[in-house]
Amino acid sequence: MAVATNENIGNDTSSFKGSFEHLLDDKGRVSLPADFRQVLFQKKINSVVITNFISDGARCLDGFALDDWKIFEAKLKSKSRFDPQIRKLENFYLARAIECSVDNAGRINIPQQLRTYAGFEKKIVFTAALHGFRIWDSRVWELIFRESETALLENPALFNTVDL
Numbered sequence: 001m002a003v004a005t006n007e008n009i010g011n012d013t014s015s016f017k018g019s020f021e022h023l024l025d026d027k028g029r030v031s032l033p034a035d036f037r038q039v040l041f042q043k044k045i046n047s048v049v050i051t052n053f054i055s056d057g058a059r060c061l062d063g064f065a066l067d068d069w070k071i072f073e074a075k076l077k078s079k080s081r082f083d084p085q086i087r088k089l090e091n092f093y094l095a096r097a098i099e100c101s102v103d104n105a106g107r108i109n110i111p112q113q114l115r116t117y118a119g120f121e122k123k124i125v126f127t128a129a130l131h132g133f134r135i136w137d138s139r140v141w142e143l144i145f146r147e148s149e150t151a152l153l154e155n156p157a158l159f160n161t162v163d164l
Contacts, residue, residue, distance in 0.1 A: 014042055016128040021138060023122055028115055029107045033126050036133060037106055040065055048108060050135065051097035052117045056147065058140050061110070061118050064132035066099065072131075110135070 020033035032040075032048070040046060049069040053062035064072065076094075079086050096117070100108040110120070123138035136144070152158050 014039055016133040019125055019127040019141075021123060021125050024110070024115070024120060024124055028110045028112060029103075030110060030124060031105070031107050032102055034106070036126065037102060040102065043067055047099050047101045049097055049099050050108075050110065050114060051093055052114060053093070053134065055134065056144050058136075058144055059118050060137075060140065061114055061135040062093075062129070062132060063126075063135060068132055069097075069099075 016036050016039055018033070018035055020035070022030050022033070024030045040048070043065055045066050047066045048063050049066060050061045050063045053060050076086065076089070081087075096114060098111055098114070100110070102108055118135065119137045119140065121137060121139075125136045125138050125141040127134045127136065127141065
């Protein structure tokens with residue numbers, strides 16, 4: 001695993017960035033943002049893994065490039081299988097994880113149980129995250145974004161304790 005240094009941080013194009021609004025079709029297919037597909041292309045990967053997630057008290061989906069998911073699984077396998085926190089994580093997070101191939105049209109198919117869990121209607125938003133990406137119903141994303149923005153407006157020093 002490569003370690004980021006000052007010399008190569010600016011050259012790292014292998015992470016997801018930005019936010020993108022897309023429409024789900026009736027079968028649950030959605031176009032993966034072109035910028036996200038480019039990340040997968042650079043990694044020579046044609047699938048993502050998505051699963052249910054909760055962020056800031058709201059339901060959404062968490063997504064990973066397949067190689068990043070495998071790293072995550074390897075880290076989990078190094079933990080005790082008898083740890084109750086690990087079991088809860090397995091029951092909530094791993095049990096619904098699914099690998100989604102990107103088709104020739106650049107789409108993934110989000111299974112019904114995950115669409116229902118995240119409350120998806122038609123418009124969804126893909127957002128970058130540190131370890132992958134998230135997929136939100138657009139109404140929920142707007143609320144989460146506004147809450148974050150309001151917190152920052154009320155406390156401009158909000159991120160001072162983030163150690164970068």
